[in-house]
Amino acid sequence: MISFKHVDPSTANEETQDAFAEAQAQFGSVINLFKVLGNAPGILKGILALNREVASSTELDARLIEQVAMLTSALNKCDYCVNAHMKVGQSVGLSKQELLLALEGKTSDSKAQSLLNFTNEVVRNRGLVSDKILYEARAAGFSDKALLETIGVIGVYTTLQYVRHVANPAHDFPMVEEFNADKHGANKEALFIAG
Structure with missing residues (x-):
């Protein structure tokens, strides 16, 4: 390429x-x-x-931001950003295992899980989030401000990931061998399930 x-x-x-x-x-x-x-x-x-x-953000800490960024990177099939967020995520206190779980949209923390579920629907369904997922995120304690900031995180990294796919920059970070774009990324069948 x-x-x-x-x-x-x-x-x-x-x-x-x-x-x-x-x-x-x-x-x-x-x-x-x-x-x-x-x-x-x-x-x-x-x-x-x-x-x-x-x-x-006063509501999203660096760990949450990195989990959202890692899931967004996986769904957008961006190996470059998965590699980058593996490094950055560990620098803010997440373990490699926590970041690998985020690739799958999973975490052991129930509040963070509701935000990853929200992220998953925003990315996969292009912003069409079900009432159930939105209710769960709000019930977990995320305000409208926090949810909009989450969309901001998704927007930053989706833009960067599209640039990566089109422009093909040389990699700066070690490869995350566990990442498989076909396994982790969004696919046509997964789109538009909300609503």
């Missing part, structure tokens, strides 16, 4: 350098996915701005 050009941070124009500086501040480095997005710095800045707001 043909890869898009990776923009070199040392030779990038001023607008792209500004976007890369924000990526560096948020993620600690300018990963290859961001180097590809350096071709469209306004898009990278927009994604990073939404990510910054989501990360500042």
Whole structure:
């Protein structure tokens, strides 16, 4: 598969350098996915701005955000992001086993499970969430604010995952051997089950 050009941070124009500086501040480095997005710095800045707001959530902690991100990555069949979130998720205190469970939309925590169920329906059904799943998430203690922020997390990573699929950046992180896109990803039969 043909890869898009990776923009070199040392030779990038001023607008792209500004976007890369924000990526560096948020993620600690300018990963290859961001180097590809350096071709469209306004898009990278927009994604990073939404990510910054989501990360500042008062209701979703970093562990929940990473579980949602891992499930979204799996459903969107994105090995690049699964690899990245395995590293980031462990850095915020999740175990490898907890992250592998998130690939399946599972967790041992009942409150977090209701949020993963919500995430699963949002991604698989393109936002068409059943009343039952919405009720369960609210009953578990998630406010409308938290659920909208969850959609924000899904939006950030779905956009990045689509870029990954189209642009094919070089991998930055070790492969998660347990991830199988055909097993974990969304398929046509799973879509539009809500409603």
